[in-house]
Amino acid sequence: MEESVVKQERAVRTRALVLRAGAEVIAARGYEGATIAEILAHAGVTKGAMYFHFPSKQALAEAVIEEQTSISAVPRTMSRLQDAIDLSQRVARSLQHDPLLQAGTRIAVETGFSEEPLVPYGHWTEMFRSLFTAAKEANELLPTVDPKETAEMFVASYLGVQLFSQAATNRADLPRRVEGLWRHLLPGIAVPGVLGWIRPQGTEERAEETFDDMHEDVASPT
Structure with a gap:
């Protein structure tokens, strides 16, 4: 034995x-x-x-791909929209040094046009759809926002932003570029009252978390 x-x-x-x-x-x-x-x-x-x-x-x-998309949920706070931002910023920081995330991105990009693409986009889209749905139910998002459509648009934009950052600075400026993405997106999806306190750069209390922390089992976002 x-x-x-x-x-x-x-x-x-x-x-x-x-x-x-x-x-x-x-x-x-x-x-x-x-x-x-x-x-x-x-x-x-x-x-x-x-x-x-x-x-x-x-x-x-x-x-x-499976390993880098094994996150089933994200920590719940008072704002699911801020949770979505914090998740995106944590991934951005981890992309600067985590080979699993870096490799997953290269695999997705290089096989994206093959007959059998290996892409994690569906997982990430569903995760953000869930977060946006919860944010809309909490009246953080405009009534016209479609969570699924917004999630697809965000994930597609995020992919482009990180590729641009990779080419320009080897991802050294990725968190700043993700912040810029949110600053452009938020006025089109968030209710006016949220814009005054939401933090597109992420919350300081989560700034030290690593990608490994995101693999812990926590409550489902929905």
Whole structure:
């Protein structure tokens, strides 16, 4: 029994090691540029060990996408609109250093026009749709706002903003650009009374949270 537990723990560690190494190589080289040989060398494992968990580079990429979209909810505060902003800013800060998020973005962009795209857009759109729906129910959004349409527009705009930031400053200015995105969006969706206190730069009390914090189980936003 003890030997079985040790093997299981070793397998879990190996999978995490390969996943992390794959994300780091893909983040640096791109999905098409990353090779199995480079990922193996970076992880320091054998081909057999990798293929036990990920039978192909695509399977590894799918695991990266799943890992970086494994957030089921975000912390609830008095404002679901501010929660949406805070989430977007936390992701922006994590995109500056988290290889899983960086790799997920490169995979999504590079496979977006392929026959079998690997994209996390549906997950992110649903998350923001839920937040916008709750914000509308709390009378934070204008009656004319369609949460689903707004979520789709925001996620599409966010993708463009982060790609522009990547090209311009290697994402060094991404939080500022996300703040700018919200400043342009908020007047068109938020009720006038909200605009006076909402913070497009995010709230200071969440400024130190990392992407890992977002994987904790919390109450559902809806």
